[in-house]
Amino acid sequence: MSRARILPAAVARFLARRPQVRLTIVEGSRAELVEPLRSGVIDVMVGALRDPLTEPDLAQHRLFDDVPAFYARDGHPLASTDPAGADMARFPFTLAPPGTPLRDSFEGYFNDLGLPLPSVPIESGSVMMIRQVLMGTDFITLLSSDQVAVEVEAGWLRRLAPLPGRFARTIGMTTRTSLLPSEVQKEFLADLKDAAADCGTHDN
Structure with missing residues (x-):
C-alpha cells in the first residue's frame, strides 16, 4: 500500500542526493516478501505491521497510522447513500486473504455489529485485481x-464508509534484527520516515 505516496516520495528524496544508487523495488504480499527479507535478498519491507510480532528475527518500525475504508464502483447501489454495516453486509466482498490486518479489521467490524460475515467469494492481495472486480x-x-x-480521483471507485x-x-x-545498515541504507530508511511525516496521517 505504501507505493501510492510514501515510497515514491522517499525514492525521489533519496535519489536527489544519491543519483548514482540503483534501487530495486519488489511488490508482493507479506507472505511473499518475508523470506527474501530474512535471507537478505531485500533489506526492508514496508506495509502493515503485525501486532503482536511473533518473529524474533524481525524488527518493526512505525511510520504512520492508517484507517481503511469500504469502497465500491461509482454507480454501485450504495454509492449515493451513507450505508451502515447491515447495508454493506448484503453485498459480496473481495478482500485480502485471512490473517492479514485488513481481513482482521473486516471481520472485527462486522463481528462488533453482531452481523454475520459477508460473503467473500474472491480473495486477492492485488489492488489491481480488486479494482477490476x-x-x-x-x-x-x-x-x-x-x-x-x-481510481477515486478518476471517478471509477467511490468510498462508501470509513472504518471506526x-x-x-x-x-x-520491517527489517532483520541482524541488519547493520550501511550509510546509504540509513539515508534511505531516514527518507522513508521523513516522507511519512511529510504526508501525515491519512484523512480517510
Missing part, C-alpha cells in the same frame, strides 16, 4: 485510501 460488479472491498486514490478509528492499522518498516 469492483468496476464490473457490485462487490465491495476494504482498503486504504492511498491504495485507490487514483479503533480499527486503525500501523504502517511501517
